[in-house]
Amino acid sequence: MFDTDELVLNMGPQHPATHGVLRVVLKLDGERVVDADVVIGYLHRGVEKLCESRDWTQIVLITDRMDYVASATNNLGYCETVEKLLAVEVPRRARYVRTILAELQRLASHLVWLGSHAMDIGAVTVFLYALRERELILDLFEEFCGARLTYNSMRIGGLPLDVPSAWDKKVLQFCNVLMQKLPEYEVLLTHNRIWLERTRGVGVIPGPEAIAVGLSGPPLRASGIPRDVRKDEPYAAYDEMQFDIPLGTRGDTYDRYLVRLEEMRQSVRIVRQAMEGLPEGPIVGKVPRLIKPPAGETYHANESPKGEIGYFIVSDGKATSPYRFRVRPPSFCNLQALPRLVRGHLVADVIALIGTIDIVLGEVDR
Amino acid sequence: MLDSLIYPLVKIVFVLTGVLVAVMYLVLLERKVQAWVQVRLGPMRVGPQGVLQPLADVLKLFVKEDITPARADKWVYTAAPIIVLVPALIAFAVIPFGSNVHLFGRTIPLYIADINVGLLYIVSVASIGVYGIILGGYSSNSKYPLLGGLRASAQLISYELTVTMTFVAVILMSGSLSMVGIVNAQYNSHVWFGFVQPLALAIYFIGALAETNRAPFDLPEAEQELVAGFHTEYSGMRFALFFLAEYANMIVVSSVATTLFLGGWLRPFPNVAALHLLDIVPSWAWFCLKTFALLYLFLWIRATLPRYRYDQLMRLGWKVLIPLAIANIIVTAAVKVIIG
Amino acid sequence: MGESIAFYTLAVLILGFAILVITARNTVHSVLFLVVNFLFVAALYVLLGAQFLAVIQVIVYAGGIVVLYLFVVMLVNLKRPPEVHQDPHRRSRLALVLACVLLAEIGAIAVWGYVRPDVPVSPVSAATAAQNVEQVGWLLYTHYLVPFEVASILLLVAMVGAIILARREL
Numbered sequence: 001m002f003d004t005d006e007l008v009l010n011m012g013p014q015h016p017a018t019h020g021v022l023r024v025v026l027k028l029d030g031e032r033v034v035d036a037d038v039v040i041g042y043l044h045r046g047v048e049k050l051c052e053s054r055d056w057t058q059i060v061l062i063t064d065r066m067d068y069v070a071s072a073t074n075n076l077g078y079c080e081t082v083e084k085l086l087a088v089e090v091p092r093r094a095r096y097v098r099t100i101l102a103e104l105q106r107l108a109s110h111l112v113w114l115g116s117h118a119m120d121i122g123a124v125t126v127f128l129y130a131l132r133e134r135e136l137i138l139d140l141f142e143e144f145c146g147a148r149l150t151y152n153s154m155r156i157g158g159l160p161l162d163v164p165s166a167w168d169k170k171v172l173q174f175c176n177v178l179m180q181k182l183p184e185y186e187v188l189l190t191h192n193r194i195w196l197e198r199t200r201g202v203g204v205i206p207g208p209e210a211i212a213v214g215l216s217g218p219p220l221r222a223s224g225i226p227r228d229v230r231k232d233e234p235y236a237a238y239d240e241m242q243f244d245i246p247l248g249t250r251g252d253t254y255d256r257y258l259v260r261l262e263e264m265r266q267s268v269r270i271v272r273q274a275m276e277g278l279p280e281g282p283i284v285g286k287v288p289r290l291i292k293p294p295a296g297e298t299y300h301a302n303e304s305p306k307g308e309i310g311y312f313i314v315s316d317g318k319a320t321s322p323y324r325f326r327v328r329p330p331s332f333c334n335l336q337a338l339p340r341l342v343r344g345h346l347v348a349d350v351i352a353l354i355g356t357i358d359i360v361l362g363e364v365d366r
Numbered sequence: 367m368l369d370s371l372i373y374p375l376v377k378i379v380f381v382l383t384g385v386l387v388a389v390m391y392l393v394l395l396e397r398k399v400q401a402w403v404q405v406r407l408g409p410m411r412v413g414p415q416g417v418l419q420p421l422a423d424v425l426k427l428f429v430k431e432d433i434t435p436a437r438a439d440k441w442v443y444t445a446a447p448i449i450v451l452v453p454a455l456i457a458f459a460v461i462p463f464g465s466n467v468h469l470f471g472r473t474i475p476l477y478i479a480d481i482n483v484g485l486l487y488i489v490s491v492a493s494i495g496v497y498g499i500i501l502g503g504y505s506s507n508s509k510y511p512l513l514g515g516l517r518a519s520a521q522l523i524s525y526e527l528t529v530t531m532t533f534v535a536v537i538l539m540s541g542s543l544s545m546v547g548i549v550n551a552q553y554n555s556h557v558w559f560g561f562v563q564p565l566a567l568a569i570y571f572i573g574a575l576a577e578t579n580r581a582p583f584d585l586p587e588a589e590q591e592l593v594a595g596f597h598t599e600y601s602g603m604r605f606a607l608f609f610l611a612e613y614a615n616m617i618v619v620s621s622v623a624t625t626l627f628l629g630g631w632l633r634p635f636p637n638v639a640a641l642h643l644l645d646i647v648p649s650w651a652w653f654c655l656k657t658f659a660l661l662y663l664f665l666w667i668r669a670t671l672p673r674y675r676y677d678q679l680m681r682l683g684w685k686v687l688i689p690l691a692i693a694n695i696i697v698t699a700a701v702k703v704i705i706g
Numbered sequence: 707m708g709e710s711i712a713f714y715t716l717a718v719l720i721l722g723f724a725i726l727v728i729t730a731r732n733t734v735h736s737v738l739f740l741v742v743n744f745l746f747v748a749a750l751y752v753l754l755g756a757q758f759l760a761v762i763q764v765i766v767y768a769g770g771i772v773v774l775y776l777f778v779v780m781l782v783n784l785k786r787p788p789e790v791h792q793d794p795h796r797r798s799r800l801a802l803v804l805a806c807v808l809l810a811e812i813g814a815i816a817v818w819g820y821v822r823p824d825v826p827v828s829p830v831s832a833a834t835a836a837q838n839v840e841q842v843g844w845l846l847y848t849h850y851l852v853p854f855e856v857a858s859i860l861l862l863v864a865m866v867g868a869i870i871l872a873r874r875e876l
Contacts, residue, residue: 031677122671123670123671124400124404124669132405189672195672197678198675346675348676439734442734481757483761486758486762491764493764494741494764496769500776516781519773523773543839
């Protein structure tokens with residue numbers, strides 16, 4: 001009777017809910033999404049090329065700005081890769097403090113994710129609550145390294161400075177506060193029928209498909225695949241920590257939400273263990289003044305809050321900057337799953353799905 | 367002459383001024399309450415504790431440039447906000463704000479008009495308000511506001527049905543369609559209808575949330591959604607009218623709920639003589655208190671709950687609330703017949 | 707006296723807007739004029755003392771049926787089909803013929819079909835007016851019960867039919 005054809009709807013790059021300058025071109029059949037085409041590159045700054053003309057030490061600053069919500073993790077990944085190239089041993093105290101910083105960073109990133117995801121679906125208050133707790137983490141970082149967002153908090157071989165006095169007490173106090181507040185978020189969301197209706201069964205991706213499409217991190221674990229770099233290829237002090245990896249069953253948005261919430265609890269557990277068992281010792285290993293790794297290439301992966309962040313660095317042994325600096329950004333790889341996730345859903349779900357993958361455009365575009 | 371013209375005119379002026387001031391301060395209250403729930407302070411700069419913020423907002427909207435989109439239907443574009451606002455305001459004509467008040471040796475009832483089909487009048491006025499939303503979307507001459515407007519109006523129409531079903535239950539209890547008659551019926555039966563018809567009250571409240579496009583049913587207006595809302599192309603005073611209309615509607619539905627379910631201007635336990643010292647509080651104060659409590663509930667819900675998706679919203683209305691409301695009517699009627 | 711003024715004003719407005727409905731160029735304007743027309747008809751009902759009918763007129767006609775018209779007008783592209791036949795005035799001539807036939811019929815009914823009532827028609831008393839809803843309800847459920855039920859079934863059939871037609875898959 002009526003002739004219907006597909007509607008092409010453009011979302012972004014300026015849009016309140018795309019978490020940055022992301023552009024998604026949707027093909028709609030009525031209200032259902034038939035296909036989605038993700039257009040990125042609006043935040044491309046040439047990070048990888050920039051690093052080819054920077055000192056090995058200077059590059060730490062640049063890695064800050066990729067996943068700017070989880071700077072310390074980026075720093076950590078890069079430093080460990082170079083340490084692998086240099087074959088430098090990092091002292092135990094430095095490894096412990098690095099673990100604490102990485103887990104605090106995971107908490108901060110997940111809090112931002114929780115707030116913005118909930119806000120996209122309409123529960124605005126959770127955003128304010130989550131950011132209130134994140135402020136405490138930012139204060140801790142500010143005390144440690146002087147910055148709130150882009151930390152430059154690691155050096156090749158260790159850390160730039162030692163932990164300030166009374167910092168450990170503040171960290172433990174923060175852990176207590178957060179464990180008290182997590183139930184508050186749960187009360188608002190986890191068993192709320194509207195939240196369940198908006199997230200259960202939305203964006204289901206089964207395990208094998210998740211692997212095929214390149215997911216990593218919480219989205220992969222929510223589909224039931226027990227892959228976590230901290231357990232499979234431990235780095236920093238993770239081999240000495242006791243923690244669990246939360247797994248989901250259905251691989252829908254609700255599972256991804258639960259997995260990240262549980263990860264926050266496990267992070268607190270790790271921070272407490274590391275803080276209590278913090279060994280004495282030097283804070284930086286024996287590293288030459290001028291860092292010039294021998295010729296060679298290596299790949300090293302970390303578990304960032306978004307997924308597996310990997311650094312592939314090629315050194316030619318002669319220059320003071322890397323020959324090739326390549327990042328495997330988790331957000332970029334996870335974003336590839338978006339068209340697959342979004343197919344068949346309604347337009348209103350697209351927003352929820354972008355939020356559930358948890359992307360940072362700085363990382364996607366570099 | 368005095369009774370048929372002057373008194374009603376004075377009352378109308380009173381009510382309209384009161385409503386418009388109430389709407390302005392409701393906007394401020396919403397911002398403040400949401401802020402407090404979200405561990406913030408809300409507007410604080412204009413006046414002490416931000417109390418003069420509504421004046422600043424009104425002033426800003428007055429002096430904003432009046433933009434009309436090119437090739438938009440000018441008459442309809444201008445008429446749409448008016449068509450939304452006027453029904454919201456004229457609904458106050460039948461709402462009883464209180465019992466009689468004695469001034470200058472005369473007994474003046476605190477309502478503008480008591481018509482024998484008062485409740486249906488409110489329903490009819492609400493159904494006219496739908497046009498403003500459809501026309502607002504249409505007159506923007508753009509695909510997405512049009513679709514947004516049609517969706518919003520479909521939501522409104524569906525929940526109008528739900529709300530009217532709950533009215534039937536109240537009419538069964540009170541035996542009268544007149545608003546004053548319903549309050550009197552609650553007085554005579556010694557109980558507020560909200561206690562006897564809790565399901566109807568709950569369904570009415572949910573329907574009222576959907577009717578006024580408030581969270582969790584505010585998908586047509588949410589900024590995060592793709593399909594733009596029906597008032598995308600409106601700015602300045604025209605947008606202010608849409609905004610005013612939404613909050614005026616909130617006050618209307620709260621007043622209607624107060625009248626139908628919470629005893630209107632009756633004090634708690636109106637027939638218990640021992641509590642007559644509660645009569646110190648004038649009847650209109652009780653009314654305002656109850657309405658305010660319901661409005662606070664509106665604001666509280668907006669700060670707390672996530673948003674329903676459009677299809678879930680419609681499914682809730684048609685497949686859950688309407689059957690429940692009809693079942694409620696059947697049970698009420700059966701009980702009435704059995705008890706006699 | 708006041709009633710006559712009210713009646714004639716309303717009559718002029720009703721007829722005026724009806725004419726605007728058929729002469730408006732824009733279909734949406736046409737529908738909107740129809741809404742206003744219905745509102746004035748409701749006012750006429752109030753004048754006659756049928757308040758219940760008046761609010762029902764607004765709720766059902768102005769607030770329900772015409773909204774449907776508006777939806778259809780906005781969603782379906784109403785383009786004029788190209789004129790195939792040679793005579794451009796054929797439509798106007800047909801309209802004139804039909805209008806004359808209709809006028810003749812109405813005239814015939816007015817002249818020969820009018821039955822003068824035995825009782826002089828007086829304005830409705832206030833007491834009966836207040837009993838509006840009860841009277842309508844009483845009649846509807848006793849004398850006119852079968853037509854009432856048949857009308858409900860008719861509406862149900864229409865709804866089911868519309869839903870079936872609109873679904874893609876069955």
